[in-house]
């Protein structure tokens with residue numbers, strides 16, 4: 274597979290060499306690297322990506338779940354281009370920020386007020402600071418395998434952080450001491466392997482947090498795309514704070530936190546208790562404009578279609594693996610899927626890590642690339658509304674072919 278990959282991607286090889294001379298490791302974002310060097314992409318339109326060698330791929334990554342309507346979605350690019358032409362960032366609040374905030378507040382019942390950042394990472398950090406300010410406590414309870422961004426205090430090895438296994442209420446109960454400011458949870462472990470939270474797990478954790486005087490923070494950076502009001506509406510949760518990002522910017526950089534008026538008031542400059550929150554590009558108007566139109570087009574019927582297509586694809590992939598005699602399972606949260614090389618679905622990050630400790634994972638990734646299907650090295654894929662039935666059939670065939678190659682090859 275590797276020899277074939279090198280032979281097919283000479284342009285990527287030389288573009289990567291050039292990149293490595295100025296970007297450490299040739300990249301500026303961890304997930305974009307895989308050995309021997311990543312395919313270097315040049316363009317994306319709808320469900321298609323094109324690399325620097327001119328090879329076309331079916332896009333099942335969608336910039337890690339952020340491009341819900343595919344690449345360069347014309348209504349989003351038109352909205353962003355229109356604001357670019359009239360000034361896309363001002364040292365004043367702007368109507369477009371208000372519009373996006375109104376849209377989020379209308380969709381998420383737990384959200385009355387919204388505060389914008391430039392990334393999900395920044396939004397998580399703001400949520401943590403706000404929880405610490407509101408409770409006067411320092412600790413943050415996280416779940417193993419959770420990803421809330423790449424900054425402290427929300428790193429698993431941080432001094433303020435306690436980590437317990439996902440889907441384990443007893444462990445959370447035990448760790449929820451008097452000094453915990455907030456419990457951060459994803460509705461499903463995203464980067465940790467697309468592992469759904471059991472509904473009773475998330476509800477119990479939310480109740481426990483409140484009973485102990487801590488805030489319950491739901492990170493919907495990935496999951497917001499799975500229901501009009503976020504997964505919280507599906508799961509019957511009313512978080513104190515919601516962390517948002519990805520799709521709400523329509524492909525442009527964004528992050529946000531949402532919650533009650535009472536809590537979010539602490540971030541306002543006009544209050545004397547204000548938690549200093551600034552950012553030259555906060556609420557950038559390209560993201561506000563592109564995000565608003567993207568969300569308007571992400572309605573219940575569109576989400577229903579994505580869900581059904583994702584369920585079908587998950588079943589097809591599982592069947593294809595079984596047909597090739599390879600023990601694999603597919604976990605799914607809405608239209609986000611993850612292939613695991615284990616016969617039973619992992620329920621926490623440790624189980625997912627064990628299933629991922631196989632050369633089959635990168636072999637599958639390379640085999641799919643060679644078949645013109647762009648997926649992630651860790652086995653996660655997700656759908657966009659730009660994928661049509663033919664695209665999905667093609668993806669299913671590519672998986673079947675890839676598993677066959679894996680079964681025949683010595684990997």
Ligand code: PMP
Pocket residue numbers: 337391392393394395397420421422423459463464492493494495518519527528
């Ligand atoms: N939270 C979750 C659940 C995420 O999936 C991500 C990004 N993958 C983040 C936070 C961080 O967002 P960003 O990459 O925009 O900083």
